[in-house]
Amino acid sequence: xxxxxxxxxxxxxxxxxxxxxxxxxxxxxxxxxxxxxxxxxxxxxxxxxxxxxxxxxxxxxxxxxxxxxxxxxxxxxxxxxxxxxxxxxxxxxxxxxxxxxxxxxxxxxxxxxxxxxxxxxxxxxxxxxxxxxxxxxxxxxxxxxxxxx
Numbered sequence: 001x002x003x004x005x006x007x008x009x010x011x012x013x014x015x016x017x018x019x020x021x022x023x024x025x026x027x028x029x030x031x032x033x034x035x036x037x038x039x040x041x042x043x044x045x046x047x048x049x050x051x052x053x054x055x056x057x058x059x060x061x062x063x064x065x066x067x068x069x070x071x072x073x074x075x076x077x078x079x080x081x082x083x084x085x086x087x088x089x090x091x092x093x094x095x096x097x098x099x100x101x102x103x104x105x106x107x108x109x110x111x112x113x114x115x116x117x118x119x120x121x122x123x124x125x126x127x128x129x130x131x132x133x134x135x136x137x138x139x140x141x142x143x144x145x146x147x148x149x
Contacts, residue, residue, distance in 0.1 A: 003079070003092045010096025011103070014131050018104065018112040025114070037118050043127040044110040061105045068098045086145030094138030097131030 021042050025031065031040040047054030048064075075091040078084055104111040113127040 001079070003075075003088060006092050007096045007099065010093070010131065010134055011099045014097075014100035014129060015103070017114065017130065018100075021112055021114040032118075039116045039118060039124070040114055041116065041127060043113040044108075045113050045127075046110045049132075057105075057109065061102075064098070064102045064105050068095070068102045071095055071098060084145060084147065086141055087147075088145075090138045090141030090143075090145050092138070093134040094142065097134035097138065100131035101129070101135075 021040075025040065025042040027042055027044075029041060032038070033040060045054075046057055046060075048060050052060075054060075071091060071094060075088070075095055078088055078091060101111045111129065113129045113132070115129065116124055116127045118124055
């Protein structure tokens with residue numbers, strides 16, 4: 001099924017990019033791309049979104065593992081249902097990002113973030129990874145695709 005290929009693709013792409021960032025970008029270094037709009041820099045996020053819970057790494061990791069497992073079960077149950085394509089694609093993107101970030105938390109003890117945008121209002125300081133974008137878009141698709149029973 002395409003869903004599994006996309007999940008594996010997100011995970012594999014993120015694994016490769018994160019390893020490259022770890023090897024090639026120094027902490028604190030910024031590389032400008034796309035005319036300076038895209039900023040590449042390495043950040044080790046020891047918490048959740050925006051470093052929330054960085055002082056409680058074990059709790060963040062445990063919650064990440066739990067939520068990823070719960071979403072995997074929901075995804076597998078949803079595969080057996082007819083229709084619900086938007087929900088299935090939302091869960092696919094969400095799980096691709098979740099597997100990548102949860103793997104980081106378990107293997108590295110932090111999540112590698114590496115991209116931000118040259119935008120106003122302090123948002124330039126927020127550093128993401130592709131998995132984070134997949135989680136955000138996937139969650140939005142899940143909300144839109146969720147049908148009441």
